[in-house]
Amino acid sequence: MSYIIMKIKKISSIETYTVRHEVLRKGKPIETCQFKGDDDENTSHFGCYFDDKLVGIISIFKEKNNLFSESNQFQIRGMAVLEAFQGKGFGAQLVKKAENHCINLNADLIWFNARENAVPFYKKLDYKIIGDSFLIPNVGIHFVMYKKIH
Numbered sequence: 636m637s638y639i640i641m642k643i644k645k646i647s648s649i650e651t652y653t654v655r656h657e658v659l660r661k662g663k664p665i666e667t668c669q670f671k672g673d674d675d676e677n678t679s680h681f682g683c684y685f686d687d688k689l690v691g692i693i694s695i696f697k698e699k700n701n702l703f704s705e706s707n708q709f710q711i712r713g714m715a716v717l718e719a720f721q722g723k724g725f726g727a728q729l730v731k732k733a734e735n736h737c738i739n740l741n742a743d744l745i746w747f748n749a750r751e752n753a754v755p756f757y758k759k760l761d762y763k764i765i766g767d768s769f770l771i772p773n774v775g776i777h778f779v780m781y782k783k784i785h
């Protein structure tokens with residue numbers, strides 16, 4: 636019998652760079668992999684490991700969006716799974732890990748700017764779109780998506 640060895644653990648911001656670069660900032664300078672607030676005390680990063688290889692990442696920032704009235708809001712950023720490992724459930728597990736982390740911090744709401752291509756993925760995880768699409772220069776069309784936690 637064979638077992639798939641997958642585990643998710645907390646990682647540093649710098650550890651996210653290999654996957655951020657490959658999936659989210661391909662062909663761009665490595666400096667573009669650094670996000671504002673990456674090392675703030677309320678920011679956390681999780682990595683998904685498959686056979687000890689980092690294959691997916693997610694970051695959670697304490698960040699309020701004025702579209703929402705809830706006070707304790709968290710933003711997901713830098714959600715990415717290496718192409719060869721997509722479609723195996725790792726992305727969904729990372730979002731669930733981030734949700735549990737936010738629940739432990741008494742979050743009221745999770746929101747993020749979703750790339751157009753990732754909207755169906757987040758809808759499957761019960762996130763909803765609010766408002767119209769908008770363009771993030773050099774990245775593409777996005778939608779704000781959210782889930783109320785309480």
Ligand SMILES: CC(C)(COP(=O)(O)OP(=O)(O)OC[C@H]1O[C@@H](n2cnc3c(N)ncnc32)[C@H](O)[C@@H]1OP(=O)(O)O)[C@@H](O)C(=O)NCCC(=O)NCCS
Nearest residue numbers: 714715716721722723724725726727749750752753755756
């Ligand atoms: C979007 C992304 C994070 C999803 O991660 P993943 O590991 O491939 O997703 P999962 O395998 O966990 O998929 C969970 C479910 O969503 C579905 N899904 C995933 N990506 C999808 C997509 N682009 N369109 C439609 N459905 C999708 C899967 O089929 C699966 O459905 P199921 O539960 O019925 O089997 C990953 O594809 C990725 O890194 N894409 C490129 C970068 C990106 O767009 N990041 C998001 C920035 S906002």
